[in-house]
Amino acid sequence: MSWPDLPAGTGFGLANLPYGVFSTPGTAPRTGVAVGDSVLDLAAATGDPVHATGSLNAFMAQGPEAWAALRQRLRAWLTDEAHRSAVEPHLLPRRDVSLHLPVEVADYVDFYSSRHHAENLGRMFRPDSPPLTPNWQHLPIGYHGRAGTVAVSGTPVVRPCGQRKAPADEAPTLGPSQRLDIEAEVGFLVGVGSVLGARVPLADFSQHVFGVCLVNDWSARDLQAWEYVPLGPFLGKSFLTSVSPWVVPLAALEHARVPPPARDVPLLPYLDDADAGPWGLDIALEVRLNGELLSCPPFREMYWTAAQQLAHLTVNGASLRTGDLFASGTVSGPGEDQRGSLIELSWGGREPITLADGSTRTFLEDGDVVTLTASAPGPDGSRIALGEVTGRVQPARWTATDRQEGRR
Amino acid sequence: MSWPDLPAGTGFGLANLPYGVFSTPGTAPRTGVAVGDSVLDLAAATGDPVHATGSLNAFMAQGPEAWAALRQRLRAWLTDEAHRSAVEPHLLPRRDVSLHLPVEVADYVDFYSSRHHAENLGRMFRPDSPPLTPNWQHLPIGYHGRAGTVAVSGTPVVRPCGQRKAPADEAPTLGPSQRLDIEAEVGFLVGVGSVLGARVPLADFSQHVFGVCLVNDWSARDLQAWEYVPLGPFLGKSFLTSVSPWVVPLAALEHARVPPPARDVPLLPYLDDADAGPWGLDIALEVRLNGELLSCPPFREMYWTAAQQLAHLTVNGASLRTGDLFASGTVSGPGEDQRGSLIELSWGGREPITLADGSTRTFLEDGDVVTLTASAPGPDGSRIALGEVTGRVQPARWTATDRQEGRR
Numbered sequence: 001m002s003w004p005d006l007p008a009g010t011g012f013g014l015a016n017l018p019y020g021v022f023s024t025p026g027t028a029p030r031t032g033v034a035v036g037d038s039v040l041d042l043a044a045a046t047g048d049p050v051h052a053t054g055s056l057n058a059f060m061a062q063g064p065e066a067w068a069a070l071r072q073r074l075r076a077w078l079t080d081e082a083h084r085s086a087v088e089p090h091l092l093p094r095r096d097v098s099l100h101l102p103v104e105v106a107d108y109v110d111f112y113s114s115r116h117h118a119e120n121l122g123r124m125f126r127p128d129s130p131p132l133t134p135n136w137q138h139l140p141i142g143y144h145g146r147a148g149t150v151a152v153s154g155t156p157v158v159r160p161c162g163q164r165k166a167p168a169d170e171a172p173t174l175g176p177s178q179r180l181d182i183e184a185e186v187g188f189l190v191g192v193g194s195v196l197g198a199r200v201p202l203a204d205f206s207q208h209v210f211g212v213c214l215v216n217d218w219s220a221r222d223l224q225a226w227e228y229v230p231l232g233p234f235l236g237k238s239f240l241t242s243v244s245p246w247v248v249p250l251a252a253l254e255h256a257r258v259p260p261p262a263r264d265v266p267l268l269p270y271l272d273d274a275d276a277g278p279w280g281l282d283i284a285l286e287v288r289l290n291g292e293l294l295s296c297p298p299f300r301e302m303y304w305t306a307a308q309q310l311a312h313l314t315v316n317g318a319s320l321r322t323g324d325l326f327a328s329g330t331v332s333g334p335g336e337d338q339r340g341s342l343i344e345l346s347w348g349g350r351e352p353i354t355l356a357d358g359s360t361r362t363f364l365e366d367g368d369v370v371t372l373t374a375s376a377p378g379p380d381g382s383r384i385a386l387g388e389v390t391g392r393v394q395p396a397r398w399t400a401t402d403r404q405e406g407r408r
Numbered sequence: 409m410s411w412p413d414l415p416a417g418t419g420f421g422l423a424n425l426p427y428g429v430f431s432t433p434g435t436a437p438r439t440g441v442a443v444g445d446s447v448l449d450l451a452a453a454t455g456d457p458v459h460a461t462g463s464l465n466a467f468m469a470q471g472p473e474a475w476a477a478l479r480q481r482l483r484a485w486l487t488d489e490a491h492r493s494a495v496e497p498h499l500l501p502r503r504d505v506s507l508h509l510p511v512e513v514a515d516y517v518d519f520y521s522s523r524h525h526a527e528n529l530g531r532m533f534r535p536d537s538p539p540l541t542p543n544w545q546h547l548p549i550g551y552h553g554r555a556g557t558v559a560v561s562g563t564p565v566v567r568p569c570g571q572r573k574a575p576a577d578e579a580p581t582l583g584p585s586q587r588l589d590i591e592a593e594v595g596f597l598v599g600v601g602s603v604l605g606a607r608v609p610l611a612d613f614s615q616h617v618f619g620v621c622l623v624n625d626w627s628a629r630d631l632q633a634w635e636y637v638p639l640g641p642f643l644g645k646s647f648l649t650s651v652s653p654w655v656v657p658l659a660a661l662e663h664a665r666v667p668p669p670a671r672d673v674p675l676l677p678y679l680d681d682a683d684a685g686p687w688g689l690d691i692a693l694e695v696r697l698n699g700e701l702l703s704c705p706p707f708r709e710m711y712w713t714a715a716q717q718l719a720h721l722t723v724n725g726a727s728l729r730t731g732d733l734f735a736s737g738t739v740s741g742p743g744e745d746q747r748g749s750l751i752e753l754s755w756g757g758r759e760p761i762t763l764a765d766g767s768t769r770t771f772l773e774d775g776d777v778v779t780l781t782a783s784a785p786g787p788d789g790s791r792i793a794l795g796e797v798t799g800r801v802q803p804a805r806w807t808a809t810d811r812q813e814g815r816r
Contacts, residue, residue, distance in 0.1 A: 232640020
């Protein structure tokens with residue numbers, strides 16, 4: 001039992017204790033822990049300068065023993081009345097604080113690990129080929145994204161401009177994306193780095209990974225379709241990637257671990273997780289457009305786990321750094337109401353989605369607000385919340401002159 | 409005329425003055441300027457803490473006026489005898505210093521802007537399609553690489569392991585790359601960042617870009633060939649990217665500016681450099697294997713310029729940060745002795761290269777040393793050196809157990 005007054009059914013109980021970076025008017029960003037509807041000012045409560053840097057990186061770099069020790073200390077503080085008088089003054093109402101990007105992102109990698117998503121996109125982008133490329137079942141396909149445009153939930157989504165060319169067009173034109181989309185994903189944050197030239201075995205996953213956040217990998221499908229052969233997505237993705245402000249410690253997800261789906265082909269030993277313990281995670285995502293529930297992507301359906309992704313990412317000797325973010329790729333389940341992107345939900349724009357107000361959507365319109373939330377099983381039937389990542393689409397910055405110059 | 413004793417024909421004369429980060433035994437890394445065979449300790453000579461941080465980032469962030477002011481000051485110091493007694497104690501022999509990674513790399517982008525290289529690789533990787541993809545002449549294709557594995561010249565090149573699958577193989581195997589290659593490139597470093605959502609016009613190139621270095625984008629062709637469809641290169645590149653230690657200021661390359669090759673198709677206005685002044689650069693690269701000259705890639709043949717690359721990179725509103733590195737892609741000219749990678753020089757391994765000692769190479773062997781150097785026209789017929797980027801191949805870290813596990 002905890003002495004703070006926790007709302008019934010809160011996803012931010014003592015089994016969660018996610019970390020974030022917050023500020024109040026006139027104060028500097030510092031580390032906090034979400035507790036019910038409050039945030040515990042860790043910098044003030046601990047007096048430890050590691051929590052006053054304005055990002056979680058320094059604490060994440062301390063490693064699993066330090067993470068476990070602080071978690072234990074926080075639980076003691078919040079359950080033992082003896083600590084109440086010292087701790088309670090550092091609990092602030094969450095509604096009064098601003099939340100910041102919790103981590104200084106080092107490298108950002110995005111995977112492509114939902115079989116259902118990969119098959120759906122393969123069918124749409126490469127209709128004349130098998131939906132999965134031959135490598136897909138043998139390795140978790142991934143690519144590097146732009147770390148500098150990872151931003152915290154709430155950052156406006158300026159509709160990107162770029163080149164696009166419909167098959168019937170003679171030449172590409174420049175202009176605002178007409179197929180602005182979302183990708184509902186789960187992100188993993190590296191705390192402890194590794195040495196150049198040495199791989200990180202799958203079994204060492206929890207020695208390196210600190211925690212989990214939600215990711216919306218905003219995507220401009222028209223830009224992406226024109227640019228992505230042969231070197232992969234670039235401007236179709238790099239304009240913004242939004243992350244949730246609360247980083248849920250890996251330790252909070254122990255009740256969410258599940259075996260991943262059965263694999264179709266034998267895995268090479270460095271990816272074989274049969275002995276290391278499975279890192280499938282039963283995280284239930286929800287995608288909302290202007291408040292209306294669009295889909296419920298099940299993370300437990302992901303073919304490749306984060307532990308496999310990390311082992312693959314480093315098998316060539318690439319080193320990790322504190323602050324590396326790697327995301328799962330769009331989470332889509334087998335059901336039509338489990339798809340994590342609009343391009344899947346509207347089947348490439350050919351089957352518009354009808355909203356409760358009677359309007360329809362294929363891709364995002366200016367003013368639309370997309371919110372991702374998620375939860376996972378905690379102890380004793382409780383739920384762990386992953387916070388939310390939200391963003392409102394702003395019109396493209398596209399002037400009359402730009403319009404003239406969009407075509408030659 | 410300068411008072412320091414400069415070797416005849418030095419590429420590090422007063423028209424160059426490249427910046428780097430150096431240390432001597434027992435001292436902390438700090439900023440220096442190469443002058444002939446010496447390095448000027450800028451931290452000591454200026455007393456400015458911006459030069460004592462151990463990276464160029466803080467100085468690069470100050471912008472073009474600060475860059476020009478320091479350059480002018482350095483020239484005055486090194487030409488006017490009146491400054492000699494104050495400055496000379498801070499000139500150290502270059503052979504006595506260690507050179508470090510000059511920049512804390514933010515995001516790393518690699519382009520693909522040599523038409524000859526793209527055509528050569530297209531013929532080898534996609535023999536059944538036209539060598540250039542339809543987008544190639546309309547936009548500078550690029551992708552994000554791994555910033556955390558950008559390292560300074562001299563860093564050992566541990567042969568990477570990874571999945572590879574020859575067409576005849578039934579399943580992929582794990583093991584050391586058998587097609588370890590180089591890519592001779594020129595890199596551009598961003599000093600002044602930009603705001604999320606706002607594009608950087610082509611004409612603003614020199615307001616953002618601080619300087620130029622050489623890049624060897626080490627590549628494992630067998631890993632790359634198996635993994636790169638559909639999301640682009642990942643582990644085939646991410647194990648190491650080496651850069652030269654000296655960053656040549658953009659201002660030192662004013663005599664190297666040339667018009668780029670004629671374009672085949674009309675360019676969209678944001679990429680049209682007809683009015684902004686061309687940013688083709690007449691940089692002559694040299695690729696050496698174990699000291700022997702293998703090829704002389706001409707940077708002036710690049711189809712897309714760095715100014716076009718920067719305009720493209722930001723046209724979707726992606727922001728720049730101090731320390732962003734973007735590289736040209738492999739520099740290959742039309743001639744067979746102008747190719748910037750072994751896969752081109754040995755035509756996919758089918759035409760081995762014979763070295764002076766009678767041995768042959770298709771791809772790199774353990775112990776091989778690859779060194780890239782380059783120079784560009786300076787004033788009055790002089791040459792500006794870009795320093796060098798070198799690396800020796802070390803054997804893969806691949807044990808007997810690994811060998812057993814490489815195949816299931």
